[in-house]
Amino acid sequence: MTTLLALDTATEACSVALLHNGQVLSHYEVIPRMHAQRLLPMIKRLLADAGVPLSALDAIAFGSGPGAFTGVRIAIGVVQGLAFALERPVLPVSNLAVLAQRSLREHGAQQVAAAIDARMDEIYWGCYRAEQGEMRLAGVEAVLPPERASLPDDSSGDWFAAGTGWGTFAARIPV
Structure with missing residues (x-):
């Protein structure tokens, strides 16, 4: 082991x-x-x-x-x-990947939009999809203003919101 x-x-x-x-x-x-x-x-x-x-x-x-x-x-x-x-x-x-994996494990989320408050009016952002029991990054991780956050171009279905960025900036994240 x-x-x-x-x-x-x-x-x-x-x-x-x-x-x-x-x-x-x-x-x-x-x-x-x-x-x-x-x-x-x-x-x-x-x-x-x-x-x-x-x-x-x-x-x-x-x-x-x-x-x-x-x-x-x-x-x-x-x-x-x-x-x-x-x-x-x-x-x-990645701390964003950990948030996504926890969302899969604890909530069964298949698609996760992870956001961490980066301070200075920005968020750390990453979107993840479940593949064979593990969350995989769908795009890139980025630091950006909440208004610039977006889901992958090929996204469909429900996305689970995870992380401190959602508590602080949910009204400003346009997804």
Whole structure:
């Protein structure tokens, strides 16, 4: 079985998760501007709680954004250091893709319009479609004003709205 460490610091939340023997254990805290101080202790606590040594990791995944630039850099730095020391592969994962995959898993959504509030009156935007149980990007991920968001040209059917961008800008997103 694969043992995978995953972490995300792209938003105000800081999260770490461990997949080990088919089970997922995670820690999550909303800690604006504290990611650099809390991430390594969170990883250490997670591994201790699971009884898994760092050397048992097969790979390390991280939320590669879009999101806060400094937060993404923190994740990249920690992952790069761990992966280099352990000689393990790194798996970058789009935060928009994670939203889409969660929408499929939790709501059965087959088409997802993911939007994250990018601040400064913009959103991070991506559209995804389910293919064989996994969400696939339908187009490109982008940062843009909410009014410029659009569904793929070949879209039909219902689209599921996911992410913080919908809470902030729903009235301005023209889809």
